[in-house]
Amino acid sequence: MQNTIYQKIWSQRVILNLIFLLLLAAPLFLSDFRLNLLGKFLAFAILAIGLDLLWGYTGVLSLGHGIFFGLGAYCMAMYLKLEATGGGLPDFMAWSGMSELPLIWIPFQYPIVAIILGILLPAIIAFMLGYLTFRNRISGVYFTILSQALVLVVVTLFVGSQNLTGGSSGLTNFNTFFGFSVNSATTQTAFYIITVIVLGLVFFLSRKLVKGRFGKILVGIRDGENRMRFLGYSPSAYKTFIYTLSAAIAGLAGMLFVLQVGIISPTMIGIIPSIEMVLWVALGGRGTLIGPVIGAVLVNAAKTGFSESYPDIWTYFLGLLFVLVVVFLPKGITGLFEKWNDRRKKQDVSSSVEVEKSYS
């Protein structure tokens, strides 16, 4: 009897709510600097949840999520930049000899339009690439390579069109957001709270999605795509949908990122950041929703701690982490907890059925 009460108290839902409340209360006990860092990590965590829906649940590995993140971030940054110049021409455009605002910048004068586009643009690009590849049953490593090539193309485009995107130095020097100064501590706290709420929403909705019938179909596609096809499902439609959704989430994360960090440049969305995002999910634990959040926060916290003082060691560490996680921890940190839980349970129940999951 006591045992069941104990279990109920520590059931997942309670723990999740506690974590959520703790994050909401963080402004009370963290310094502004730490809070800003945590907000940045949580923006990454939002992206990681989206990436995990795609990789952990559906078995499609994308090495191109940096681009979707970047598109969202650039949409927000373009609005912030225009607001900072007060409707005038951004400085880098004037330097490259332009006299009026280019056509594609005009919609970004309106914050609501910018926010909508920040989610819609990544979704549209993901939908197009997803539809054209999944329809032809291009899957596995082939899709992964194509998604990486997309990064190369978009980054080259962003660096190359200096007069439209600010080139390799990106967009920075923002002033206000809806009239509030972005650099004041109060606004930053507000951004942090918004990030936590968005994270909570994305987490909650993803949980709804994967716990239901839809999630079972996704896992079915991951573990046996052809069998699902024979059962009458259309794996390509599901894959395209989840890829689009995951890109939209990445765009959302990008917008929250740029609000808190105040700069976005092509080096932040390129090939290496994109593949680092995959590591967050892998380390935290694929196929769980809390795993990516843990992974994103842990890796980035370690990165901030390490790379400022020893950038060389950080690169070695990152490479080693990839190898170690893949070889020894295929289920990530949450996998360790599961194992520990199983071992405890096994003392009570002697038999248990293990289901082998294949992710590749």
Add this chain to the structure above:
Amino acid sequence: MNEIILTLFNGVSLGSILLLIALGLAITFGLMNVINMAHGELIMIGAYITYVIQNIFINYAPPEYFDLYFIISIPVALVVAAGIGMLLEVSLIRHLYKRPLDSLLATWGVGLILQQTARSIFGAPNVGVTSPSFLSGGLEVGSLILPYSRLFILGLSIVCLFSIFYYFYRTASGRRVRAVMQNRQMAECLGVSTRKVDMLTFAIGSGFAGVAGCALTLLGAIGPTIGTSYIIDAFMVVVVGGVGALFGAVSGAFGIGILNTVFEYVTNATLGKVLIFIVIIAFLQWRPSGLVMSRSRSLD
């Protein structure tokens, strides 16, 4: 007219470089379904070996023998890169055969470590390798000058292609490799040691990366990231060409090489990249599994 010919020549030259790189990738991918993300770093190792051997020659050999360094570098790069590839296969990739996406991530980690090692040994800035004197200058065709170095790379890739062809289709060992590629379990049943074949093939694929790195020193300065700039294009060659036949890799490499150069000539470097990506996606609508596909009835 001259410009058109020169553009085409540059395209063929880029194609030959891509072919040299993609040959190794196609072998490892075709055989074991492993995408080796550290392939670019094996290229880098080949390039730095050339650099080191050059320095040894500058310091210890009489100047009149200086040109020999390049001739010696090619086999040394081949052997060292093959050795590292073999080590990688035995220690890491072997354990991940059933999980292709995971092996992709793990090899990327290895690549990162190798890159950083090169950075700590040789420094982050690019280093230059002096081309041997017999490869400076160019062949004059009418009013055009075709650089010997590019012609040499073209020749080298053709030699590599033929030696791979000879190995695969004319030797007993190559026959075993093809058998494993086509039906791993059946080959195992017939007494082929798939472990040995895997190890050997991976070593061969890696060795060609070393040779490619050696060749790249002719084109400019080398740095720790020299491999990454070519590797994604080489992956695209494998995707477009398809797996299982050398013809796919050849047509993929020259197709992408020539189209890339032509697009960049007609528009600019940035738009050229976008166009080539769109062309590849369009091509895959027509041939989803690449130009050459090995047909089989097996599913999953």
